[in-house]
Amino acid sequence: MFFESFLLNLGVLLILIVALLFDYATKFFSYWYIRHISYKTAIPCFGSDYHRVLGLRNTTDEVKKLYNKHPSDRFYGCVKSRIPDLIVKDPDVIEKMLCTDFASFHCRGLGLDKSRDVCLRNNLFYAEGEKWTVMREALESLLKSIPYDIEDSLHDCLSGINGDTNVQQFLADILDGTFEFLLLNKDLSRNDRAVIRNARSVVQKPTLAAKFKTYLQNIFPSLYSLYGFTTLPEEAVNKEVLQKSNLMKEVKRIRSEFLLDVKEKHSKRKIDSDIDFAFSILALFITEGYIPCLNVLTAMFFELAKHPEIQKKIRCGNGESCEAYLDKVVKETLRLHPAYSVVSRRCVKMYKFPDELLLDKGVTVTIPIEAIHRDIRFYEKPEVFNPDRFDDGNKRHTHAYLPFGAGPRKCVGEDLSTRIIRSISRQILLKYQVEPCSKTPKQLSKTDHNFGRVVDRDIWLKFSPIN
Numbered sequence: 249m250f251f252e253s254f255l256l257n258l259g260v261l262l263i264l265i266v267a268l269l270f271d272y273a274t275k276f277f278s279y280w281y282i283r284h285i286s287y288k289t290a291i292p293c294f295g296s297d298y299h300r301v302l303g304l305r306n307t308t309d310e311v312k313k314l315y316n317k318h319p320s321d322r323f324y325g326c327v328k329s330r331i332p333d334l335i336v337k338d339p340d341v342i343e344k345m346l347c348t349d350f351a352s353f354h355c356r357g358l359g360l361d362k363s364r365d366v367c368l369r370n371n372l373f374y375a376e377g378e379k380w381t382v383m384r385e386a387l388e389s390l391l392k393s394i395p396y397d398i399e400d401s402l403h404d405c406l407s408g409i410n411g412d413t414n415v416q417q418f419l420a421d422i423l424d425g426t427f428e429f430l431l432l433n434k435d436l437s438r439n440d441r442a443v444i445r446n447a448r449s450v451v452q453k454p455t456l457a458a459k460f461k462t463y464l465q466n467i468f469p470s471l472y473s474l475y476g477f478t479t480l481p482e483e484a485v486n487k488e489v490l491q492k493s494n495l496m497k498e499v500k501r502i503r504s505e506f507l508l509d510v511k512e513k514h515s516k517r518k519i520d521s522d523i524d525f526a527f528s529i530l531a532l533f534i535t536e537g538y539i540p541c542l543n544v545l546t547a548m549f550f551e552l553a554k555h556p557e558i559q560k561k562i563r564c565g566n567g568e569s570c571e572a573y574l575d576k577v578v579k580e581t582l583r584l585h586p587a588y589s590v591v592s593r594r595c596v597k598m599y600k601f602p603d604e605l606l607l608d609k610g611v612t613v614t615i616p617i618e619a620i621h622r623d624i625r626f627y628e629k630p631e632v633f634n635p636d637r638f639d640d641g642n643k644r645h646t647h648a649y650l651p652f653g654a655g656p657r658k659c660v661g662e663d664l665s666t667r668i669i670r671s672i673s674r675q676i677l678l679k680y681q682v683e684p685c686s687k688t689p690k691q692l693s694k695t696d697h698n699f700g701r702v703v704d705r706d707i708w709l710k711f712s713p714i715n
């Protein structure tokens with residue numbers, strides 16, 4: 249029906265448009281109500297995610313708050329923008345989703361694998377489907393080929409420290425040498441080896457523009473892809489040096505062996521050259537390897553500085569081998585300070601939980617790793633740093649400890665990263681006694697960055713050489 253007045257017709261049209269948009273934005277707001285799942289109230293355009301979208305609370309803090317809201321519930325519902333999201337608190341259900349029924353939850357659903365950013369579209373963390381399968385096999389092969397005797401690369405990095413020390417800078421100097429040893433040619437000059445330091449500096453100390461890109465990547469990944477933003481500027485890495493590196497040799501091998509370029513021929517996008525692919529793999533080692541190791545090590549030494557008796561046990565043992573006790577210290581650090589505090593999945597087909605809860609295709613699920621690690625149901629005095637909780641006699645659900653995820657999408661670099669953390673911490677503790685100093689904060693302040701968890705301020709500790 250049309251009216252004679254143009255303004256009246258226009259007004260009716262605008263009302264219809266607003267009504268349709270409102271219906272579109274709020275279509276799933278009652279999704280958890282009709283399924284009898286406790287949920288957070290949503291508002292149009294933001295869903296129940298408004299604290300995170302507006303920057304009032306980061307993802308980790310928001311998820312932990314919702315996790316603790318109804319302690320006895322197995323699930324908690326929320327809405328991200330307009331898509332229902334289920335926070336899963338039950339380790340039995342988590343095991344089914346990540347392992348047994350992986351086929352229904354194999355997708356992260358971020359859409360960043362289609363990005364114009366070469367670093368993201370070749371990042372295993374974001375890859376989906378067949379590309380993820382091939383990429384994982386290729387990276388497993390690459391990781392097996394790199395040298396693991398990294399302690400030989402540490403000796404030159406551990407001297408000259410005495411007194412109050414910036415922990416991140418100290419550890420970064422060590423990790424620079426470690427990743428140079430793993431990825432580059434040992435015959436390269438000192439200036440050429442700076443490729444690692446330059447790349448991690450860009451990621452470690454982002455500009456305001458880089459922080460905005462990270463915000464879009466986390467909150468609005470489709471916009472990040474649409475505008476062609478990049479994770480690591482190409483000028484941050486000297487590609488001539490990369491061309492001569494051991495990493496480049498391995499990239500050529502795995503691309504040929506696993507036919508990685510063939511897998512891309514069906515795409516309209518131009519196939520990446522070997523050097524561009526090597527650049528993306530280097531970025532992967534920095535963002536998903538170097539930075540997590542740096543933050544876990546920082547957290548470990550912050551905790552050890554407050555516990556000299558634990559340092560002593562690492563050096564001397566306590567009725568068990570030093571290696572075994574150090575392994576428990578690493579596990580406890582990863583429990584309290586996991587590199588990734590949440591894991592997300594998208595339901596790729598209708599899925600029915602054992603208790604009759606039915607999820608539709610497209611619904612996302614969140615695994616709250618850090619919240620589970622600090623849940624009193626699974627860990628006595630969960631806020632206390634206590635490596636002895638990982639004694640063999642202390643049994644708990646295997647999926648109540650998930651620092652590297654679980655199932656087929658479990659972190660491909662778990663072995664390498666734990667080896668790096670153990671080797672560096674052991675060598676430092678054999679040489680130094682670590683204590684708090686006047687500039688040491690009382691609490692370890694962390695925030696989210698690129699779906700990971702990072703220490704967001706300089707940590708100072710006193711390093712005293714052991715004679």
